[in-house]
Amino acid sequence: MPQKVFAPWDDPAEKPLIQFRNVTKRFGDFTAIDNINLDIYTREFFALLGPSGCGKTTLMRMLAGFETPTEGTILLSGQDIGPVPPNQRAVNMMFQSYALFPHLSVWENIAFGLKREGKDKATIETRVHEMLKLTRLEKFARRKPHQISGGQRQRVALARSLAKAPKLLLLDEPLGALDKKLREETQFELMDIQEKTGTTFVIVTHDQEEAMTVASRVAVMDEGELMQVATPDRIYEAPNSVYVADFIGDVNIIEGRAHQAGDKLQIDWAEGQPALFAQTDKNFDMGQTCYIAIRPEKVAISAERPQGANVLQGKVLDIAYLGNLSTYHVQLPTGHVVKAQQANTRRISRREFTWEDDVWVSWSETAGVVLDK
Secondary structure: OOOOOOHHHHHHOOOOEEEEEEEEEEOOOEEEEEEEEEEHHHHHEEEOOOOOOOOOOHHHHHOOOOOOOOOEEEEEEOOEOOOHHHHHHHHEEEEEOOOOOOOOOOHHHHHHHHHOOOHHHHHHHHHHHHHHOOOOOOOHHHOOOHOOOHHHHHHHHHHHHHHEEEEEEEOOOHHHHHHHHHHHHHHHHHHHHHHHOOEEEEEEEEOOHHHHHHHHHEEEEEEEEEEEEEOHHHHHHHOOHHHHHHHHOOOOEEEEEEEEEOOOEEOHHHHHHEEEEEEEEEOOOOOOEEEEEEEEHEEEEEOOOOOEEEEEEEEEEEEEEOEEEEEEEOOOOOOOOEEEEEOOOOOOOOOOOOOOOEEEEEEEOOEEEEOOO
């Protein structure tokens, strides 16, 4: 039986859990959030991604109730949460600093919110045990936060946030304090926990790899606006603007003038250089400025001139060796630098290409995305 794909945003019958309706937030003259409309669905792991100061944390703080919109409404399960104080929302927030109580044990930290709600002892016992099991912390229940590692403290903060079974958990740069290897391991743990609990997670991050790994959908933000909201593969393979293409992963962007013939686009981009060709379903005016974005892994590098739609000659300027991959920075006669990536599939004692080598770079008509802005 085919597995049902999780895509509630494509189902017109699905009701969003969270709805931002024309939400604007100003601080004095500064507009932090500019007329945003956004739907987030139950069980989603949703990422707000963007550079510092793009408004992602403000958006999250409005969901938590620490900020109120200047204009517009935020609905949670169809209810306007504007007037609801933070402690009465079915929302919990996990802070970057974890904010654990140093004098309380792991067990007591997790139980804290439940005790404050006046839950009975048996309920608290059961719930804390569930959370310890979920986050694999049973062995550490009696320890204090300073007696466990950073990764374990992160899991305690998560267990404490989930103990009250919120409909929505907000995570503010939750893995920022961990080293790279631990961060990668913890990303998968987070996804696992999110799936097991069925809680909707909204994560704020400026780390694109993190967003692309954990999220069902990603909202790329810039200067208080949503630039694109889509699944990670769509954001990577079909960015809607130069900004999004450039923000996610590595990319070559070449500016040129459009010259359309059917679904094929000819791009005239430099004096004395062959035109580039791409397939697109967008319509461009004759001579309109356009941009072609090609990922380095879709660019081939060769010593001999290859056959193909887009073939350019240049010199190897730089080589980045990343173990599994080598990225060649090839400078064209125009001064443009094109990055081409090769997988290092076998052990070799020497590279095929080295600095200053004359090489050819090439890519197919379908490898690039043509953008108009």
